[in-house]
Amino acid sequence: MIPASFEYRRPSTVDEAVQALVGGDAKVLAGGQSLLPLLRLRLAFPDLLVDVGRVESMRGVRDDGEHLVIGAVTTHHGVVTDPLIAQHCPLLAQATSTVADPAVRHRGTFGGALSHADPAGDLPAVALALDAEFEIAGPTGRRTVAASEFFVDYLQTAVGAGEVLVSVRVPKLGAGWASHYEKFHRVAQAWAIVGVAAIVRRDGDSIAEARIGLTNMGSTPLRASATESALAGAALHDGGVTAATDRASEGTDPPSDLGGAADYRRHLVKVLTRRAVLAAAGS
Amino acid sequence: MTTIEMTVDGVRYQDEVEPRLLLVHYLRDRLGLGGTPIGCDTSNCGACTVQVDGVSAKSCTMLTVQADGSEIITIQGLAKDGRLHAVQQAFHDEHALQCGYCTPGMIMAAVDLLRENPDPSDQEIRDGLEGNLCRCTGYQNIVRAVHSAATTEARS
Numbered sequence: 001m002i003p004a005s006f007e008y009r010r011p012s013t014v015d016e017a018v019q020a021l022v023g024g025d026a027k028v029l030a031g032g033q034s035l036l037p038l039l040r041l042r043l044a045f046p047d048l049l050v051d052v053g054r055v056e057s058m059r060g061v062r063d064d065g066e067h068l069v070i071g072a073v074t075t076h077h078g079v080v081t082d083p084l085i086a087q088h089c090p091l092l093a094q095a096t097s098t099v100a101d102p103a104v105r106h107r108g109t110f111g112g113a114l115s116h117a118d119p120a121g122d123l124p125a126v127a128l129a130l131d132a133e134f135e136i137a138g139p140t141g142r143r144t145v146a147a148s149e150f151f152v153d154y155l156q157t158a159v160g161a162g163e164v165l166v167s168v169r170v171p172k173l174g175a176g177w178a179s180h181y182e183k184f185h186r187v188a189q190a191w192a193i194v195g196v197a198a199i200v201r202r203d204g205d206s207i208a209e210a211r212i213g214l215t216n217m218g219s220t221p222l223r224a225s226a227t228e229s230a231l232a233g234a235a236l237h238d239g240g241v242t243a244a245t246d247r248a249s250e251g252t253d254p255p256s257d258l259g260g261a262a263d264y265r266r267h268l269v270k271v272l273t274r275r276a277v278l279a280a281a282g283s
Numbered sequence: 284m285t286t287i288e289m290t291v292d293g294v295r296y297q298d299e300v301e302p303r304l305l306l307v308h309y310l311r312d313r314l315g316l317g318g319t320p321i322g323c324d325t326s327n328c329g330a331c332t333v334q335v336d337g338v339s340a341k342s343c344t345m346l347t348v349q350a351d352g353s354e355i356i357t358i359q360g361l362a363k364d365g366r367l368h369a370v371q372q373a374f375h376d377e378h379a380l381q382c383g384y385c386t387p388g389m390i391m392a393a394v395d396l397l398r399e400n401p402d403p404s405d406q407e408i409r410d411g412l413e414g415n416l417c418r419c420t421g422y423q424n425i426v427r428a429v430h431s432a433a434t435t436e437a438r439s
Contacts (some may be wrong), residue, residue, distance in 0.1 A: 001324065008285055008302030008348055029349075036344045037326055039303075049302065053349060076340070101414025102395065103332055103339040188413040189327070 003039035010051040014058065014137050020050045021162045022139065028052055028164050030073050032101065033108035034116040040159045050164075058111070058166055061085060067169045072111020077102070079110050080172040088172035091179035095126045095197060098181065101189045111165045114150075117220070120191040122183060124151055125221035129213030130170045130194075132170055138163035151220035177199045182276035183215070184268060186259070192216050193259040194268045196224075196248070198276035206235045207244075207281060216259075217252040217269055226250040227273060236283045241274060248273035285353040290314065291351055292360025300347045307331045307342035309315060318359040322416075329415030332388035332395075333357045339395035341414070353384055358387035361394070369439070370394050370432040379428035381419035389415050393429045 011017040021028070027036055038044040052058060058071040061082045068084055070092075078098045079085055084089055086093055099105060099113065099122055113123045114134070132147045135158055139194040145158045146175035152158060159165050173179065183195040201208045210231040221235030226247040234240035247270075254265035284299040291314060300309060310316045310333070319342060322330030326344040333342045334356040361368035367375065371391050380386045389412065396403060396411035403411060409422075410430045417425060 002305070002308075003303040005301065005303055008346075010348070010351075029346075032346065032349065033326065035295060035342060036305075036346070040305075040324065040343075051349065101329070103329060103341050103392065103414050104326065104344070106338045107340050107345065188409075280411075 001040045001042065003036075004045040005237075006039075007048045008051065009048065010054060012054060012056070014055060014164070017050055017052050017055060017164050018137050018162070019259055020138060021164065024048050026050055028096075028115070028146045029108040030109040030115075031075060032110035032112075033104050034112060034118070052164060063171065067171055070110055070168045070170065072115075072165045072167055073079075073109045074111070074148070076100070076105035076110065076113070076265040078107050080105065084105075089130070089170050091126060091130070091181060091197060091199060092123075092170065094179070095122045095181035095183075098122055098183050104189075110116060111168065114168065115157055115159055115165050117151055117155050118191075119154060119219055119221060120216040122181065122192060122195055122215055122258040125195060125213035125215040127168065127170070127213075128211055128221045128223060129199055129211045131211070133169040134158070135165050135166045135169070139167045142166070144169075148223075154219040161179045173199065176203075178202065178280045178282060180276045182272045182279065184272055191259070194254070194265050194272055196269065196272045196276040198273065200231070200277060200280045202236075202281050205232045205237060206233055207241065207277070208233070210277065212248065212273060212276070213271075214248070214252065214269060217249070217254045217265060219253070222252055224248045224250075224252075224269075224273060231277065236278070236281055241277055241281075245277055246270050285348050285351075287348055289350055289353050289355055291355045292357055302346060302348050304347045306333070306345040306347050306350050306355075306399065307344055309347040310342060310355070316357055316359055319357045320384055320387060321346075322384065322388070324381035327411075327416065328385065328388070329392060330385050330388040332391040332415065334391060334395065337398075339379065339392055347376075356391075360391060361390070368394065369435045370429070373428040373435060377424050377428035377431055379421065379424040381417075381421045385415060385417045385419075387427060389417065393425075396429065397433055397436060401437065403429065405430075 026048040198214040230244035249266040322328035
């Protein structure tokens with residue numbers, strides 16, 4: 001279908017983008033791989049699109065000491081092939097390589113996927129597990145929002161009207177930390193029925209610390225907090241991990257849809273969390 | 284209306300377009316380049332795949348204004364001097380099409396795959412073409428054709 005008419009502006013700086021967003025029913029366009037399908041189906045019909053795809057300061061990955069700063073319009077392909085991400089945050093590259101397909105990853109952006117905040121999308125749960133920080137620009141300046149505050153509800157984030165996500169800070173995973181993203185879907189390029197992002201620090205034959213993000217287990221990405229607590233000190237080989245990952249559905253509210261019923265997802269999340277933790281721990 | 288400029292299959296165009304005009308509609312309806320089909324119109328099937336600045340993109344999921352200043356190559360721009368591109372020739376030789384509707388996108392995606400990975404395994408070919416659907420399910424010969432094209436390109 002053909003989208004409804006809109007005005008189009010293409011700023012070249014963040015300040016110009018924020019100015020362009022003032023007033024009216026505006027939407028930010030980055031790669032457009034989530035937004036354009038919505039426009040074509042006329043599920044969204046903004047008056048104005050502000051295309052930030054060519055704001056150069058919002059593109060690329062830079063080293064900021066303990067963190068990496070990832071520009072919001074860095075493409076998925078850019079994330080998958082970035083040497084800094086490969087070195088310091090391989091979880092992000094691994095999860096992003098499962099998003100959609102190569103052509104979509106050439107145009108779709110990291111910040112766009114996070115701002116779209118589809119709970120079935122892979123990257124929100126990864127950002128949540130990483131305790132990422134989101135830099136948002138708006139008419140009153142810039143502010144930083146923690147991942148735990150960023151995802152508000154289904155397709156809703158802390159980015160308000162007139163604001164734009166500029167970059168995302170993720171911590172470098174230090175020595176001893178390892179990670180894995182476990183995604184369950186039925187066919188190629190399909191959305192995750194459930195996905196699990198696991199980051200663990202191993203101490204000999206047990207887990208010292210773990211952070212677990214869940215995809216598609218509620219209206220926002222979720223942390224499996226009960227499992228995280230139970231994993232601290234859990235032995236890898238005598239059932240300790242399984243006892244902990246069996247708690248992965250606690251506090252979740254998964255949807256029932258064509259991909260699976262809620263109780264199926266509650267079962268699946270335990271299985272996938274165990275797989276993700278063991279894969280991350282290299283066991 | 285917005286003024287755009289782009290090169291499509293080696294020809295420079297300047298045009299006035301509505302911002303909502305999808306790239307695939309611009310290519311087909313304005314430039315008359317009907318070689319790029321519209322399949323699902325929901326970014327799933329990949330039939331409309333073209334190259335934008337050297338990498339594959341689904342032209343039904345891109346605004347023409349987003350391609351302003353870009354170099355586009357469609358299936359119609361692959362052949363040079365009357366000779367088919369190695370991937371086109373391989374699809375012909377290996378009978379990698381049945382109804383042919385997915386073929387332009389499949390070939391554009393395969394060209395992109397071989398650019399990044401000149402000697403892909405079966406699994407890498409299947410992963411690389413995961414955004415392209417053949418509803419005749421002729422995947423075996425498509426995979427064979429991509430292998431064959433990789434061999435031809437390695438020799439040349």
